[in-house]
Amino acid sequence: MTQSVKKSETRPFYEIIARYIDSSTKTQREICAEMGYTKPNLITMFKQGATKVPIEKVPLLAKAVGADTVFFLRAAMRDYMPQVLETIEQYLAFPITENEKQIIRTLREWTDNLDPKMFKEEQKEALKKFAETLIK
Numbered sequence: 001m002t003q004s005v006k007k008s009e010t011r012p013f014y015e016i017i018a019r020y021i022d023s024s025t026k027t028q029r030e031i032c033a034e035m036g037y038t039k040p041n042l043i044t045m046f047k048q049g050a051t052k053v054p055i056e057k058v059p060l061l062a063k064a065v066g067a068d069t070v071f072f073l074r075a076a077m078r079d080y081m082p083q084v085l086e087t088i089e090q091y092l093a094f095p096i097t098e099n100e101k102q103i104i105r106t107l108r109e110w111t112d113n114l115d116p117k118m119f120k121e122e123q124k125e126a127l128k129k130f131a132e133t134l135i136k
Contacts, residue, residue: 013079014049016072020065021047034064052080068097103134 021031021043028043035057037043045051046061053061053076062072074095077085089095096104107116118124 010075010078012049013053013072013075014047016075017053017061017065018047020067024065026064031061031064035060052076055080068099070095071097071099 021028024031026034027040029040032038032040032043042051046053055073055076058072058076059069061067062069074085074097077088118127
């Protein structure tokens with residue numbers, strides 16, 4: 001697992017999938033078709049965690065339910081192949097979602113692009129409290 005995300009602090013991918021599918025205006029049959037499948041019960045199996053979504057199909061699922069592709073890929077890889085995700089994030093890049101990009105852009109704007117650094121534990125705690133307001 002990556003240093004910044006502990007498995008115990010995150011929702012399993014199947015719960016994330018279920019939330020997005022349940023709030024989608026599309027039927028499971030429509031989502032299934034957009035992913036290239038013919039049996040809508042497969043979507044139920046994804047939602048229940050009985051079947052893993054093939055990694056190559058995760059972007060299609062994200063698009064079908066209106067989710068950020070990077071968010072879905074990271075969540076899937078965190079559950080299905082955490083060591084691969086850790087290696088990718090450590091050596092290739094640290095993929096971020098569109099929402100995270102907006103936060104970074106705003107931070108850069110507020111700090112005049114001075115590459116801010118947290119020196120004190122209080123700063124980390126303040127950032128944690130701010131982050132919690134973004135997900136409530």
